[in-house]
Structures are given as structure tokens and as C-alpha cells.
Amino acid sequence: MGTGSSKNADGGSHAGEEREDEQLYVSLKMEKYKLKGELIPHVYGSVPLVGSWDSSKALSMERESTSTWELSFVVPPNHETLDFKFLLKPKYSSAPAIVEEGPNRLLTGGHLQGDTRLAIFRLSADEVLEYPVFIKADRVSPFDLAASWRAYQENLQPSTVRGIPDVSINSVPETDIENGSSVCLELDLEHYVVPAPSTSTNSGLVYAANMAETPRSLTCSGVFSISDGSVNPSHSLKDSGVSVDRPAPIKEMEIVVPDPARVYSGSGMVESKSVGTFSPLQKQDSHRGILVDRGVGSPRLVKSASSTTFSLDLKLNTETKNPMPAAAGAVAAGAIADQMLGPKEDRHLAIVLVGLPARGKTFTAAKLTRYLRWLGHDTKHFNVGKYRRLKHGVNQSADFFRGDNEEGVEARNEVAALAMEDMISWMQEGGQVGIFDATNSTRRRRNMLMKMAEGKCKIIFLETICNDERIIERNIRLKIQQSPDYAEEPDYEAGLRDFKNRLTNYEKVYEPVEEGSYIKMIDMVSGLGGIIQVNNISGYLPGRIVFFLVNTHLTPRPILLTRHGESLDNVRGRIGGDTVIRYGQAHSRELSRVLVQLLGSPSTADTVACAGRNKCWSM
Ligand SMILES: Nc1ncnc2c1ncn2[C@@H]1O[C@H](COP(=O)(O)OP(=O)(O)O)[C@@H](O)[C@H]1O
């Protein structure tokens, strides 16, 4: 070990480039020094920083390990000359210091002159002490210096970085940390532009119905005979007009998705205590509370202690201790559904959509199909519109959909029966969940489907209801753009008129679902709440489907991912690790504030800021 200087200090910095803002970081070490009485190694020298050759102002070295002492300081790289020497100085007494033998050590413009690797101290005529010394000089940026300064602060150790008043630039003052404001963060974030969401989750080009099953039975449509405005497929649906109500519902529960602005903390509510696990309350028969956490901002489901009403609390839980990612949340939801809704059923399941046109049926069907497939269930989406288009062409006018147009009704029932037939055949070949996508807007149609399903699969009706005129208008316009029904209509306004007439025709005969097992999604699309009603639903898969629908987002919205606030490891220039994020608290609060400012409301974006062992949920 001896005197040396780093490559950078030798002028080789950054391939010869010298940046004006760089500083020279000088690090001095003395090795093998065991305390000699009260003598402590010091350094003094020619510039005020190191005492201007006044030994009383010499800088003390710090003990780095048992026998290694260390001192570092910063000088401008173009500093003309820095002469310095090591000295041993009594800690308490005013006894004279012992200065090292030999010429001054010289640092000129960042270059170390000479090659003296030993510091020699003559205590008396016959007592001489020799210690290896190591001298290193590096060019560093102000940023690195600031980081180094903070690292020392975080370690709660006295700083050995001397004479660099500017290193505290960028550091967050204590008071700011506590108050949760950070100037630097604010500057960074407030220039961030949130990408505008596309107007459609279907992205405008791909119409989800086109991705539905390709009709396989259209070639054998002759097996169907149509009479009396009802359909008599080969299964003979003589009673298709007769109500085939299932046994009286076992119980009815309502899942209310409130406006997040409204906080549900009313009396009688039983809140689950843990996240992603069963609440202790679930063990009590009459007080089963459930809670699913899919990550930041996920709804919490709580059950009233006294009634059969489930309330979905969309308020954000910032005190979440064990947040769970979405996939884990889905699995937990399934497990919860298992517990809540009984044993797994080994049955084929038909989810039959119900709703007026432009209510999000196809959208929901496609989304649910994807979800169930992702869970590993063999699922297919059957869109009756696709069958109708194949059999009767794409140019059917609104008249075709009139409730008093017998031919039209028959034709529509026929293709609906074809699709149902295909779905059942597929189930008999092993398919698990069929999603049957049509308006199915009359009780008579639904009876026909229930008859066809008897003994073959269980039917759950999934009705989408929307009362928001603005959303309906937006959906209608999307339909005109996306549906193949209007692809050949050059006049957009004419298409719009026709679709509105079609809608009116459906409205005249529409009968909301009141029979069988059903799930109703009411006004779920606005992103500001809504209601889910669930009737006579039991079993593993239906439970999962309910949870999916409760948690699903129907409106386009940005998802912003952010890195965590500054951790101690970050300050040291390390990636990874699991250190505290002292500045992360301020970061998360500031992030939350700025995002609310940028996005308008916390409900329009979920933000996760997490770091190491301290997780910060920002919104
Ligand atoms: N629950 C819902 N209520 C209202 N609109 C919805 C819902 N879910 C999705 N939407 C929106 O409705 C638009 C049209 O949906 P689509 O599925 O084609 O309607 P439908 O099949 O009922 O005719 C979709 O692009 C979607 O943005």
C-alpha cells in the first residue's frame, strides 16, 4: 500500500474530457495505525480547507476500521496547488503535534506529485513510527457528491466529506420530509404528460364480436322448423312460449358499488381486517365478511352483519399491509368464492347475455372470455349477431328487429337457436363455459334458451343495464364505427338513424330478467360506482365470475407505473436491495398530489409506488 492517485485524478478522466462542474474528491488513508496515547492522525496543509498550516485547525482523520484511518475532502479540480502533510495530534491536550517527516505532499491541478507511500513520524531521537498511507483523487460530479453526502447523513455518521457546501443541493430538508413536499419531485412530475386514453377499449378497429366463435352449424340450418313465431329446433321446444321459471331463488343479495366519493362507514357494516385472506368474520355463518385486494385501489367487499347486502367499498386503503398483485387477488377471490358459494360444480356453464343494443354485452362477453381462459377454463364466446350476419347478410335495416315483424323475429330466433345449438355441442365435446352473446331481450327468447339447455348446462343470465344517456350515445357511435352491420353504409348519419331505430324497436319489447339465476350490472360503466345484483348464484365458477365483474373496469383509463421513492441503497448508487425509503414517504405524498392535479381524480388512475421493505401506496 502506498501513495497513489486514481486514473481519473491523473487527467485521464472521461477520455480526457474535463467538465467544469466536476470536483476533485480526495481520499486519504493511513493504515496500521494503532492509537498511540491520545495521538490522532490529522492532515493539514496550505489552503484554508485544511487549516492553512495551522495545526490547531488540522482536519482529524476518522477511524474506518481497527487500524485504518480515513479522511476525504473535496477541492475544485483546477485548484492551483494543495500542499499537505499528515500529523499526529493529541486529542485533548495542547501538547505539540508531531508532523510527518519529509517534504510536503503536493496535489497540483488534481495530479499528485511524488510517490511517498509512508508517513514517518519521529516521536523522539530514537523513536520513529512509520505508517503506510494511501492517497486517491477522483473527479466526481456534483450529483455523486450529493449522493455521497446523503449516504453519510442516512448512516447518521459524521460526514467526512469536507468543505463542500453545495453537496446538499437536491437533498430534501427535514421539514419538507415531514410535511410531505418535495420541490425536486414536483418539478419532475408537473411536466409529465399523461397519455390520453383511446376513446374505446376495443381500440376502435377490432370489434369483439368478430373474434367470437365461427358458426359451425349454419350449414345444417335445415334441422330447424319455425312456427308460431317461436323456434322449434330439433330438440322440439313445444313450450317455448311458456315460462320455465326455476325454483324460487334461495336468496338474493345485492352488491352495491358506491360512488367512491361517498364513504361507506355506516353502522352495521362489518369490515374485514386482513387483506387477501379470509376475514375472521367469515367463519361465523351469519356474518361472513369477505375481502379481496387486487392491489392499489382495489375495492373491498364487506358484508352487512344484519342483512344479505354486500357493499363494495371503492375507497382506497392506504394502510394495506400485504398488498397482493392482481393474479394472486384473482386466485384468492376464487378461493373466497369457493368458501362463500359452495363446492366446485362439475357442470357446463352458459353465461347468457341480456341487454338492449349498445349496452356493452359483446364487450363484457369478450372480456369475461379472456378472463376465464386465463384462469384455465375452456371458454368460448358465441355471438348471435355473427350468425345473423352470416345467414341473413349485413344489411338488415331496423325493421328486421321490430318486435311485430314476425319474419324478423323468427329469423333472429333461428340464428339464436343455431348459436345455442353450437354452444351445447361444443360443451358436450368437453367445453366448459359458453358465453352466449345476444340481446335475449324477451322472456320468451330466454325461455327458449333455458329449454334448450335443460340437462345440458346451467344458465346464468348476465344483464347489462345502462341509464346514462351520454354513455349510450357514445356507445351507439362506437357501434356504428365498429359493427360490420354498418361497414357498407357510406352515410354515417343514416347509419346512426337506423341503429337508433333498431334500439327503439328493441326497447318496445324489452323485458328485464327476473327469472332463473342472474347477475345484473347496472350503470357499471361510468367508473363512478354502479350496482351489481346477484340472484340465485352458487358454485365455484359463478363466484369467480361475480368477483371479476365486480372488479372489472369498463372505461379506458391510464395506468401509471412509477418507481419507488428514493431508498438508502439508491442514495449509495445501488440498484435492488431492501433498504428503508426515508424520502419515499414524501415522494408518495407528492406523487399523489401531482397526479390528482394532472388527472383530476384519484379514481382515474392507480399508482403504485413501492420500494424495498416500505411499500408506499400513493393513490
Ligand atoms: N356495462 C356497460 N354498460 C354500458 N356500456 C358498456 C358497458 N360495458 C362496456 N360498455 C361500452 O359499450 C360499448 C359498446 O359495447 P358492445 O359490447 O358492442 O354493446 P352491445 O353488445 O350491448 O351492443 C363498448 O365499447 C364499451 O365501451
Ligand SMILES: O=P(O)(O)OC[C@H]1O[C@@](CO)(OP(=O)(O)O)[C@@H](O)[C@@H]1O
Ligand atoms: O337476436 P337478438 O337477441 O336480438 O340478438 C342478436 C342481435 O343483437 C344484435 C343487436 O344489435 O347484436 P350485436 O350488437 O351483437 O350485433 C344484433 O346484431 C343481433 O342480431
